[in-house]
Amino acid sequence: MKTFKQIYDHAENKITGIAAAPGIVIGPVYLYTREKLEVINGEITNCKEAVKNFREALLRAKKELSKVFELAKEKMGGERAAIFEAQLMILDDPILIETIENRIYSEKRLPEFIVDDEISKYQKMMMSAHESYMKERAHDIGDIKNRIVRNLQNRRWQSKIKKEAIVISESLSPADTVLFSRNDVKGFVTDHGGLTSHAAIISRSLNIPAVVGTHNASHLIHDGDMVIIDGFHGYILYNPDEKQISFFESKLEKLKALQRELEEYKGKPAITTDGKEIHLSANVDVSGEIDIVITSGAKGIGLYRTEQVLEELSEFPTEEEQAKIYRNLSSRVYPNNIVIRAFDIGGDKFKYYDFQEPNPFLGLRGIRLLLENKTLFKNQIRAVLQASENKNIHFMIPMVSTILEIRETKKMIEECKKELKKEGKNFDRNMKVGMMVEVPSAAVMAELFAKEVDFFSIGTNDLIQYLMAVDRGNDLVSDLYQQFSPAVIRTIFYIVREAKKAKKEVSLCGEMAADTLAIPLLIGLGLESLSISPSTIAYATRIIRSISYKKAKKLAADCLSCSGEKDVIDRIEKFFEENSITRTRNLI
Amino acid sequence: MIEKTVKIVNKAGLHTRPAATIVKLAARHKCEFFISKDGININGKSIIGVMTLAAEMGSELVLTFEGEGEEAAAAEIIDYISRGFDEQ
Numbered sequence: 001m002k003t004f005k006q007i008y009d010h011a012e013n014k015i016t017g018i019a020a021a022p023g024i025v026i027g028p029v030y031l032y033t034r035e036k037l038e039v040i041n042g043e044i045t046n047c048k049e050a051v052k053n054f055r056e057a058l059l060r061a062k063k064e065l066s067k068v069f070e071l072a073k074e075k076m077g078g079e080r081a082a083i084f085e086a087q088l089m090i091l092d093d094p095i096l097i098e099t100i101e102n103r104i105y106s107e108k109r110l111p112e113f114i115v116d117d118e119i120s121k122y123q124k125m126m127m128s129a130h131e132s133y134m135k136e137r138a139h140d141i142g143d144i145k146n147r148i149v150r151n152l153q154n155r156r157w158q159s160k161i162k163k164e165a166i167v168i169s170e171s172l173s174p175a176d177t178v179l180f181s182r183n184d185v186k187g188f189v190t191d192h193g194g195l196t197s198h199a200a201i202i203s204r205s206l207n208i209p210a211v212v213g214t215h216n217a218s219h220l221i222h223d224g225d226m227v228i229i230d231g232f233h234g235y236i237l238y239n240p241d242e243k244q245i246s247f248f249e250s251k252l253e254k255l256k257a258l259q260r261e262l263e264e265y266k267g268k269p270a271i272t273t274d275g276k277e278i279h280l281s282a283n284v285d286v287s288g289e290i291d292i293v294i295t296s297g298a299k300g301i302g303l304y305r306t307e308q309v310l311e312e313l314s315e316f317p318t319e320e321e322q323a324k325i326y327r328n329l330s331s332r333v334y335p336n337n338i339v340i341r342a343f344d345i346g347g348d349k350f351k352y353y354d355f356q357e358p359n360p361f362l363g364l365r366g367i368r369l370l371l372e373n374k375t376l377f378k379n380q381i382r383a384v385l386q387a388s389e390n391k392n393i394h395f396m397i398p399m400v401s402t403i404l405e406i407r408e409t410k411k412m413i414e415e416c417k418k419e420l421k422k423e424g425k426n427f428d429r430n431m432k433v434g435m436m437v438e439v440p441s442a443a444v445m446a447e448l449f450a451k452e453v454d455f456f457s458i459g460t461n462d463l464i465q466y467l468m469a470v471d472r473g474n475d476l477v478s479d480l481y482q483q484f485s486p487a488v489i490r491t492i493f494y495i496v497r498e499a500k501k502a503k504k505e506v507s508l509c510g511e512m513a514a515d516t517l518a519i520p521l522l523i524g525l526g527l528e529s530l531s532i533s534p535s536t537i538a539y540a541t542r543i544i545r546s547i548s549y550k551k552a553k554k555l556a557a558d559c560l561s562c563s564g565e566k567d568v569i570d571r572i573e574k575f576f577e578e579n580s581i582t583r584t585r586n587l588i
Numbered sequence: 589m590i591e592k593t594v595k596i597v598n599k600a601g602l603h604t605r606p607a608a609t610i611v612k613l614a615a616r617h618k619c620e621f622f623i624s625k626d627g628i629n630i631n632g633k634s635i636i637g638v639m640t641l642a643a644e645m646g647s648e649l650v651l652t653f654e655g656e657g658e659e660a661a662a663a664e665i666i667d668y669i670s671r672g673f674d675e676q
Binding site: 090094125137316 | 636
C-alpha cells in the first residue's frame, strides 16, 4: 500500500494549501463566483413584449425566492427568515411594478435598465441615511434588484448552489457560508484565508473537509472538474487519475471506520489516564449547529457568538427577538451552561459603521464599539438577563483591553438589573460575567482582571494575532501566526495561573483547542476547560483519554523553556510518539 | 383627506417586519396613503418605499390618507404604530 507522501510526491495535479478542516472528499466541483451584474441600456420597439418579459421575470424571481424563504424558515426559524418575506413583498409591490411598466412604455428602453435604474434610486436613498442598519437594508434591496435583472437576462440563479457539492471559491463571506451551510456542501476550497477564516471555521463546525489559502485553486480548477480534497494534509488533486482515486477511496473507507469508532467516545467523559477530567464544551458559530452540539456529547456551549444573529438577520434584532433566541438556547443545553458573548462587531466580522477604518483589527470593535453604542449594548444585556431564568447563562465581554471597560460594563449590567426588577421581570441575579482574554494588555494584567470578573475565556485566535503582530488573513505573513510560539505558551500559562490564584474559572475557546497536537500541551498548562467545534469533541475526547496529566504537565514545562515554535512542535510530536498516541490523520 | 403626525415608539424603529405589516394593512383599503418624513414622501402601499424610511424610535412621520375608507385606514394604521408595532 502506498503512503500519502508517495501519492503526493509524484502528483502533478496537486494544489497545496492549509489543512483547515479534517476529512477526505471526492467529487465534482462547483466553482462559486460572485456575479458582476452588467446592465445594458438598450432601446426597444416592442414595449408590450418587454412588459410581458418583465412580468415573467418577476414570476420566476418569486419562485426562486419562495424556495429560499422555505429553506431559511426551516434552517433559521421563521423569525430570521422575515427578511426574505419582505423581499418577496417587493416582487409584488404594486407601486414599484406600475412605475417600472410605465417607464418601459414611455422611455422605450430595455426593462433590465429600467429595473436597475428604478430600484437603485431606493438603494441610494437608503445608503444616504445616517442609520447604520440602512446600509444592510440597501444591500437586501440590491439582492432583489439583481435577482429580477438576472431573470430578465434569462440567466440561472448563480447564488443557488448545487446540493452536496464541493465548493471552490476565491474567498467566502460570512453570508456565503450561511448559504452553504444550508446546502449540505461536501467540502470547501478557497484561494485566500487561513485557519481562522470564515470558511475554515464553518467547515470545522459543519464537519466537512476544507483546504484554504491555496492562492490559485479557483483559477486552476474548472466547474464540474473532479477533485479530491484532503483536509488532513492540505492538498487538492484535480482531475485525479484512477490510481489516485482508488487510493483515496480506500482511505475513505478507513476514515469511515474510524468515525464509527469515534462515535463510541461521544458519551464518554474526557478524562486522562490518571483521572483528571477536562470539561469540553462547544463553540457555536452557525444556527442549526445546536443540534450537532446536543448529539456531540459536549458539556454545554462554551462560546456562543451573538454576532451571527446579525449576519443572518442582516439587521439589528430587538430586545425581545434576542431574548427569545437566547432563552431557546439556554433551555436546549440545560442543565449545562451556555456562555453568551456580547456582540463582537467590527474587525472583519460585521460592518457597523459606514466609514472604513484604516486598521479595523486595531479599531472600534468588541467592547469598544458596545460602549460607544449604549442602546445597542443595553438591549443585549437586557435580553440576556431576561433569558437567564434557568440560571445557566454566563455573559462574556469580547476585546477587553482596560479595567475601565469591565467596570463600565458591570455598571451597565447593574442598571439593567435594576430596571428589570422595577418592571417585575425575572432574571438570574447572580449571572456570571466574564471576559475574553485576547488582547495582550489584558493578558499581562490578568492578575488584576481576575479580581473584576467571574471567569476568563482565552481567545487564542486574536491573542496570537495581537501578540505576534501578524494579520491572520495575510498570506505574506501568515507563517508568523504561530500558535505554538513560546510567547503564546507563556502567555496562556500566565493567564491560567492568575485565574487559578484568584479561584476564577478559566477556559480556552480559540481554534488552537481543536488542534489535537495542542491538547496535551494545553492540559499540561493547567487548562481544565476547552471550548471547541462540536464536530471535534470526539477527536479531543479520544486524545484526552489516552494521555496522563502528569506527563502533560512535564510536556508543558519543557515547552515553556523552548526558544522557538519548531522546538515546541518537535517536543509535542515526541510526546505523541513516546506515549504511542496516534494523531487522527495518521490513523487512516 | 386625513393628515396626522405620529411618533415611532418602538425601540427598534420602523424595521422590516412592521414596514411589511403597515403595507399589508394599507392594501386592505382603497384610499391613497402616503408617508412623509424629513422631506421624503413615499407611497405607503409600496413596501420598497416604506423600507426606505429610516425611522428610528422617536422620529415623526406625517401620514396622509385620501379616498374611500380613509377613516378606517387611518384608525387602523395609526393604532398599529402607536401600539409600538405590538412588540413591546
